[in-house]
Amino acid sequence: MKTWDRFKKSYFLHSFRRDPVAMASFSVLLILVCISLLAPVIAPYNTYDTATFDIMDAETPPSWMAGGSEMFMLGTDIQGRDLLSTMIYGLRISLLIGVGAVFFQALVGIAVGLISGYLGGRLDSLLMRLADIQFSIPYLIVAIFASAIFKLAFGIGRYEDLAVVLLIIIIGLSQWPHYARTVRASVLGEKNKEYVEAARVIGISNRQIMLRHILPNTMTPVLVISTIQVANAIMSEAALSFLGLGMPITKPSLGSLIRAGFEYIFSGSWWITFFPGVLLVIVVLVILLLGDWLRDVLNPKLYKG
Amino acid sequence: MFAFIVRRIIQAIIVMLVIGLVGFVIQHQIGDPVRDLVGERVTPAERAVIRDRLGLNDPAYIQYFRFVKNACQGDLGFSFFYKKPALEVIVSKAPATIELVIVTAIILVVVSIPAGIYSAIYPKSWISRIIMAASTIGVAMPVFLTAIALIYFFGVELNWLPSYGRGETVSIWGWESGFFTLDGLTHLILPSISLSTIMLPLFIRLVRAEMMEVLETEYIKFAWAKGLHRRRVWYLHAFKNTLLPVITVFGVQVGILFAFTILTETVFQWQGMGFMFLEAVERSDTSLLVAYLVLVGVIFVVVNTIVDIVYGLVNPMVRIAGAK
Numbered sequence: 001m002k003t004w005d006r007f008k009k010s011y012f013l014h015s016f017r018r019d020p021v022a023m024a025s026f027s028v029l030l031i032l033v034c035i036s037l038l039a040p041v042i043a044p045y046n047t048y049d050t051a052t053f054d055i056m057d058a059e060t061p062p063s064w065m066a067g068g069s070e071m072f073m074l075g076t077d078i079q080g081r082d083l084l085s086t087m088i089y090g091l092r093i094s095l096l097i098g099v100g101a102v103f104f105q106a107l108v109g110i111a112v113g114l115i116s117g118y119l120g121g122r123l124d125s126l127l128m129r130l131a132d133i134q135f136s137i138p139y140l141i142v143a144i145f146a147s148a149i150f151k152l153a154f155g156i157g158r159y160e161d162l163a164v165v166l167l168i169i170i171i172g173l174s175q176w177p178h179y180a181r182t183v184r185a186s187v188l189g190e191k192n193k194e195y196v197e198a199a200r201v202i203g204i205s206n207r208q209i210m211l212r213h214i215l216p217n218t219m220t221p222v223l224v225i226s227t228i229q230v231a232n233a234i235m236s237e238a239a240l241s242f243l244g245l246g247m248p249i250t251k252p253s254l255g256s257l258i259r260a261g262f263e264y265i266f267s268g269s270w271w272i273t274f275f276p277g278v279l280l281v282i283v284v285l286v287i288l289l290l291g292d293w294l295r296d297v298l299n300p301k302l303y304k305g
Numbered sequence: 306m307f308a309f310i311v312r313r314i315i316q317a318i319i320v321m322l323v324i325g326l327v328g329f330v331i332q333h334q335i336g337d338p339v340r341d342l343v344g345e346r347v348t349p350a351e352r353a354v355i356r357d358r359l360g361l362n363d364p365a366y367i368q369y370f371r372f373v374k375n376a377c378q379g380d381l382g383f384s385f386f387y388k389k390p391a392l393e394v395i396v397s398k399a400p401a402t403i404e405l406v407i408v409t410a411i412i413l414v415v416v417s418i419p420a421g422i423y424s425a426i427y428p429k430s431w432i433s434r435i436i437m438a439a440s441t442i443g444v445a446m447p448v449f450l451t452a453i454a455l456i457y458f459f460g461v462e463l464n465w466l467p468s469y470g471r472g473e474t475v476s477i478w479g480w481e482s483g484f485f486t487l488d489g490l491t492h493l494i495l496p497s498i499s500l501s502t503i504m505l506p507l508f509i510r511l512v513r514a515e516m517m518e519v520l521e522t523e524y525i526k527f528a529w530a531k532g533l534h535r536r537r538v539w540y541l542h543a544f545k546n547t548l549l550p551v552i553t554v555f556g557v558q559v560g561i562l563f564a565f566t567i568l569t570e571t572v573f574q575w576q577g578m579g580f581m582f583l584e585a586v587e588r589s590d591t592s593l594l595v596a597y598l599v600l601v602g603v604i605f606v607v608v609n610t611i612v613d614i615v616y617g618l619v620n621p622m623v624r625i626a627g628a629k
Contacts, residue, residue: 129316133320136605136606136609137602137605138560138561138564140564140565141563141564141567141601144564144567145598148582148586148594149331149594151586152331152586152589152591152594153334231445235447238447238449239447239448239449239568242447242449242568242571243567243568243571243583244583244587245586258449258450258453262449262453262572265453265456265457265461266461268461270457273453273457277450277453277454280447280450281442281445281446281447281450284445284447285441285442285445288441288444288445289441
């Protein structure tokens with residue numbers, strides 16, 4: 001209970017409770033995460049089960065409009081799936097890929113940053129050159145090229161089967177330099193401090209020093225960029241899916257739902273695009289606002305733009 | 306300084322060779338150069354002859370060397386869909402993308418500078434608050450959603466503006482331009498607005514932050530003390546020094562705009578390079594895809610190298626940091 005008490009008195013919680021924007025965005029995010037975790041329980045229909053929907057129901061408008069049905073609150077998509085359920089499952093996939101991609105890139109980026117910052121030398125300049133080069137090309141273009149190449153290499157069918165894993169890898173690989181640079185910068189700041197020297201004097205191995213002593217002290221900037229990177233990863237996934245390089249329509253993410261809806265917008269079925277689009281903007285906005293708040297709290301020295 | 310330039314150029318060449326290697330591997334492992342040339346309906350025996358004549362049975366490094374040599378001479382392979390050299394296809398699509406980016410850049414400058422300056426001068430006014438709130442939402446809004454919303458309102462509901470294609474174009478010395486016809490210009494409006502919304506929030510915030518910083522400096526206080534008119538202080542003294550960092554960032558970000566043209570062009574069926582790239586993916590037109598990849602790589606590497614060298618000329622710190 002001691003840590004809980006400490007947490008209750010901390011500046012972190014204090015500033016959180018003083019900031020209505022942070023509280024609002026945190027609660028919205030919490031609700032969305034809960035909904036997506038409990039998707040099979042909450043969603044009115046299981047949209048992965050082809051037996052639950054009928055093409056005859058396709059393009060039913062939302063229930064409050066003329067021609068709408070009580071059965072489908074937000075209407076149906078082009079295949080006759082309940083749009084609300086499809087969106088809940090889509091949100092689940094979008095969040096899964098977003099968080100997964102950030103875990104993956106954090107793993108790669110932190111490892112590279114730690115090794116290159118702590119060991120220095122040739123390896124450092126090689127790894128950082130690599131990061132610089134990739135950094136100079138926009139990450140979205142890297143992701144688009146990588147997914148196009150993977151799609152050709154695997155063939156469309158296999159690509160769609162493996163889409164979740166491949167997208168996590170693609171988006172993760174397109175953004176790792178951000179972590180590597182941040183971690184390296186703070187490792188360079190930490191590695192000459194006395195506690196590291198003390199650890200070296202008592203004969204702890206390099207690996208132990210890196211993982212147990214330096215790494216915890218580089219976590220603050222990592223936490224700050226992580227929230228923003230989750231938002232970026234969700235946006236990238238949506239962009240790739242919108243281009244047809246991401247999730248297939250049988251297992252849609254929010255991006256692929258928007259893509260599917262866009263083809264029907266000229267015939268007036270605006271809801272297939274509108275609701276997933278609004279949900280996507282809300283998710284990203286809430287994460288970005290939380291990230292802004294987190295940056296201000298954890299790093300008060302930073303300039304508030 | 307000379308050593309610095311040489312080192313940067315060598316580095317650029319190495320990067321290009323690596324990008325070339327990626328392109329080469331894609332072309333030879335995923336694509337099939339023989340199919341690109343002759344299509345599917347050729348007997349295996351004839352294929353073998355063609356393979357041999359094209360040198361596809363040579364060791365990999367010789368083939369790679371040949372690939373690089375051809376690429377340097379502007380031969381980036383043959384698009385099997387268009388039945389034309391890949392480079393020629395890309396060059397024919399380039400004007401559309403370049404025009405889109407030019408108009409977007411103009412919109413960016415015309416909107417972001419006044420909006421940024423206004424919200425820096427009057428940070429408490431409700432217009433500034435709206436500008437800042439809109440730019441926060443703008444960051445979270447994917448460009449394709451903005452584009453779809455614009456199409457829905459102005460294209461479908463109001464039916465004021467055309468929502469796809471380039472409209473009528475005029476050929477000026479081989480450059481297919483939409484600038485000189487009314488139809489072409491109206492077709493440009495929606496795509497360029499939606500493309501500019503990606504960068505607008507960033508630029509408004511940048512101009513605002515820079516302007517606010519400049520307004521706090523001593524020489525501005527001195528200008529106030531001299532009793533200069535406020536317009537003169539704001540627009541002449543403060544604005545000039547705001548501009549420098551803004552121009553630097555602007556140069557870098559325009560490169561990124563090209564990346565986002567892929568998304569905008571898809572929504573608006575804009576016949577530019579990005580749209581062509583996606584079509585190439587769908588048609589498995591490997592040569593065209595590789596050519597685009599190599600070309601984009603060249604553009605980014607050249608731009609970055611030039612920027613780095615210019616920085617090195619201006620700021621000696623960069624040279625020293627790189628020499629370590």
